[in-house]
Amino acid sequence: MHRTLRLANPRPLLSSARAQPRHLVAVRHNHQNASPAPAASSSSGANVSNDQRTTHFGFQTVPEEAKESLVRNVFDSVASSYDVMNDAMSMGVHRLWKDDFVARLKPGARGPLRCIDVAGGTGDIALRILDFAREKYADRETSVDVVDINGEMLKEGFKRFKKTMYHNTPQIAFKEANAQAMPEAEFPSNTYDLYTIAFGIRNCTSVPDVLKEAYRVLKPGGTFACLEFSRVNNPLFRSIYDQYSFSVIPLLGTLLAGDRASYQYLVESIRRFPPQPEFAKMIQDAGFVTGGLHEGKGGAWIDLWDGIASIHTGVKL
Numbered sequence: 001m002h003r004t005l006r007l008a009n010p011r012p013l014l015s016s017a018r019a020q021p022r023h024l025v026a027v028r029h030n031h032q033n034a035s036p037a038p039a040a041s042s043s044s045g046a047n048v049s050n051d052q053r054t055t056h057f058g059f060q061t062v063p064e065e066a067k068e069s070l071v072r073n074v075f076d077s078v079a080s081s082y083d084v085m086n087d088a089m090s091m092g093v094h095r096l097w098k099d100d101f102v103a104r105l106k107p108g109a110r111g112p113l114r115c116i117d118v119a120g121g122t123g124d125i126a127l128r129i130l131d132f133a134r135e136k137y138a139d140r141e142t143s144v145d146v147v148d149i150n151g152e153m154l155k156e157g158f159k160r161f162k163k164t165m166y167h168n169t170p171q172i173a174f175k176e177a178n179a180q181a182m183p184e185a186e187f188p189s190n191t192y193d194l195y196t197i198a199f200g201i202r203n204c205t206s207v208p209d210v211l212k213e214a215y216r217v218l219k220p221g222g223t224f225a226c227l228e229f230s231r232v233n234n235p236l237f238r239s240i241y242d243q244y245s246f247s248v249i250p251l252l253g254t255l256l257a258g259d260r261a262s263y264q265y266l267v268e269s270i271r272r273f274p275p276q277p278e279f280a281k282m283i284q285d286a287g288f289v290t291g292g293l294h295e296g297k298g299g300a301w302i303d304l305w306d307g308i309a310s311i312h313t314g315v316k317l
């Protein structure tokens with residue numbers, strides 16, 4: 001059991017957060033509001049063209065094996081500005097969504113939980129889980145393993161937790177690993193009560209592989225919960241949101257982080273993620289029991305702000 005606060009296999013700093021990542025300089029961007037070119041893709045988003053498997057990286061098509069390092073470079077580049085940028089881009093709304101996400105899961109309500117927050121980045125969800133359990137239920141035993149593929153994001157999280165009461169306690173650990181293939185030795189099967197992933201799954205090359213791993217590491221009866229950008233339902237609202245995303249967010253990236261390309265990727269990646277019913281079906285296909293394939297009470301997901309983001313849940317029986 002990993003109960004110590006540690007950073008496994010930290011990667012060396014690659015570049016200054018202000019540096020334009022070289023791999024992104026040549027990115028070909030579609031026009032504002034353009035829909036991604038439809039491709040005959042599998043549910044993982046992967047295509048097979050000739051003998052090379054390809055996937056999407058924002059609106060680009062890239063070899064499947066390239067995506068992981070492209071995504072890693074994006075988050076290496078944005079790590080130090082990530083929290084500030086999140087606030088600026090969403091005007092603070094991401095905090096409300098994350099609060100709502102955690103409050104719905106009620107960590108600590110039925111005793112301490114062993115949680116894993118995958119693609120956990122700088123620890124936003126982990127901190128909320130621990131605070132919620134402590135403040136609402138006086139639970140000081142719930143623990144969270146924050147897992148991320150990117151050592152730079154984890155380092156930011158580690159620094160942040162240093163200033164909290166959880167530092168150096170068995171309640172928090174930071175671990176570097178790929179959500180699609182978490183080493184069995186470090187992440188044994190049937191271990192966790194709660195698996196969370198917030199704004200992370202769309203960055204992974206294979207969504208089914210992430211879900212498969214989530215299913216593996218959860219205990220029977222454990223809950224999978226995903227907060228992710230999704231598909232806006234109302235066409236008028238969607239077009240306003242598209243205008244905002246494609247013009248304001250890359251501009252903020254330039255002004256606040258000196259990095260337009262990474263933030264352009266973040267916007268594009270949102271548009272490439274499957275809409276709510278499709279993603280819910282993928283969760284079911286991984287073996288989870290979900291609500292019906294609809295939104296709201298008794299459904300597999302809940303829309304936030306008309307679907308700008310959504311919360312999908314499933315239970316491993």
Ligand SMILES: C[S@@+](CC[C@H](N)C(=O)[O-])C[C@H]1O[C@@H](n2cnc3c(N)ncnc32)[C@H](O)[C@@H]1O
Nearest residue numbers: 075119120121148149150153178179198200203
């Ligand atoms: C947009 S951030 C979200 C961070 C945090 N969950 C939050 O809500 O603030 C996405 C995170 O996913 C991580 N990530 C991307 N691909 C991953 C993978 N295959 N396995 C684990 N983490 C991954 C990135 O490194 C990054 O920290």
